[in-house]
Amino acid sequence: MYVDLGNVLDSTPGLSREQLERLDDRVADAHERIEAGRADAEHGYAALNLPETTDPDEIRAAVEPFGDAEAVLTVGIGGSALGAATVSEALGGDVDAYFLDNVDPEDTTRLLDSLPLDSTAVNVVSRSGTTAETLANFLVVREAMESADVDWTEQTFVTTGDEGNLRQLAEKHDLPALKVPDGVPGRFSALSTVGLACAAIQGHDLDAILAGAADEADKLSGSLFDSPAYAYGAASYALDRRGATVNAMMPYAESLEYFAEWFAQLWAESLGKEGVGQTPARALGATDQHSQLQLYRAGRHDKLVTLVRPREREDRPIPETELEGLSYLGGSTLGELLDAEFEATEASLAAAGQPNIRVEIDRVDERGVGELLYGMEAACVLYGELENVSTFTQPAVEWGKRAARGLLGGGDFEEADAVSDKTRLEIE
């Protein structure tokens, strides 16, 4: 992963070279703390050890029974879906991948009606094994399979912890089960059993994904000037502190659209604590140049725009045309056009003094995806250290979960009372 901070030096808010150097002393301290956490495999910090601790053979063995599947359906939510979706969307593959990560009845019905159920492998993923959306969706999928005379026990495997409803289900029906790694919160689990089982079914090279991540891990050091991940994390933190409270993640590759979603969870759940945290926004280049960019260039100076792209991609020529006004396009390629748009956006933000950071990988391949995921996780952990928040918890999310559960009669939760106490001011 390559990170270019050039366009934060003269922006507003911005960071001078001296400010970056002063920040580097704090990066050194934070790095020491992170390394100590990794050495003790402390909760959360253990995620940064995944390139070494994830066993690709274990994942390949667990999915072996599904070698002939035409499709793979991941049933999970949040960190139990977004990592797998990011890897799968980035790398494509002959086996179609689908994700049930919401409980929208219309969408679920549409998906189940369109899937070849008798040749779909189903991976039910939940770290806790208790998440209502995931378990409810699984029950719906199971019933759809039974109605289609498909033996769901032959086509389902689970990825979960040692305890919980899902573990019990796997034991009862003798389903293959992968274990979620200890000490790794869901949003940091893309490089583990949680994020890689789907990729394994699609035939992707797990070793190369982990090797890309390991390369990024090797670059972590006591200086942001030696580590792209820390450069990104430290600059994002310092810019937020100076007023760039929004981080618009804008990949220039359709295959990385999910990456921006994954990043949004990582950043929001990890850093949104005690009144602080940079708000992630999602954009896609070049599409959103024709919608959101107006705001990013001419709106408040409260945003950092992160522009992500691969340095190489498979290209496609733009045919020559007889239309004179379009002659500049003919003979060029779609990739060249996309790159020109990337650079034009970057320059236009810089000219307006809006801070932006360029993040590149060589290609959107296994290695590149491993680098990007690991790099952003390490950036997030560093940001959390600098901000002094508890990066690996999500108490605010738990509140809503308890309220919803109480409403459904799943227990006596005082949070559910707040729902009936709602103040209304309804206009018809």
Ligand SMILES: O=P(O)(O)OC[C@H]1O[C@H](O)[C@H](O)[C@@H](O)[C@@H]1O
């Ligand atoms: O994997 P699960 O236990 O089902 O959790 C799935 C998701 O649910 C929660 O709401 C958490 O806030 C997320 O961090 C987590 O990734």
